Amino acid sequence: MKIKISPLIYTLIFLIIFFIFYKGLQNSNIYTPNLKIEENIPSFKAKIFNNDKFISEKIFQKDKFYLLNIWASWCVPCREEHSFLTKLNKEEKIKIIGLNYKDDKKNAKIFLKELSNPYDVILLDEDGTVAIEWGAYGVPESFLIYNNKIVKKIIGPINEELLTEIKILIQ
16 A cells, blocks of 8 residues: 555656645746836935035935936946947036946946046945935846936946937937
């Protein structure tokens, strides 16, 4: 009797495990973050790259477009998007604010010296808390801001298509 029950138990356990994995494969594993559009920008304090203190209310003004770009020198996609930020910086209707995320300040300076500085202001986020307040999931991420509201959130590097879209929005 023991011999006949054992294969039945193993078969039953196998079927249960198979069913669990099969159901798990049917669920979508793609995580789509909530894009906060038309939401007020968070109030935060940070250090400016040159060690001055910065309070967000002092820089984001009404009737002006801003692009907050979260970047780091160790981020490969940040290098890819850098030329597009440089092009965007030539637009008079927008100011680009850089948020240097969990980076070594010396490496960040080398990065900017090598690729040029497209930012009007660079803020330091040494421990990542400011990026978390913005709802960022990683680098690079960008937030288009108008009248202290997030107009568009860009996850990943800015490319030619997104650059065109931003230029249309700020017109």
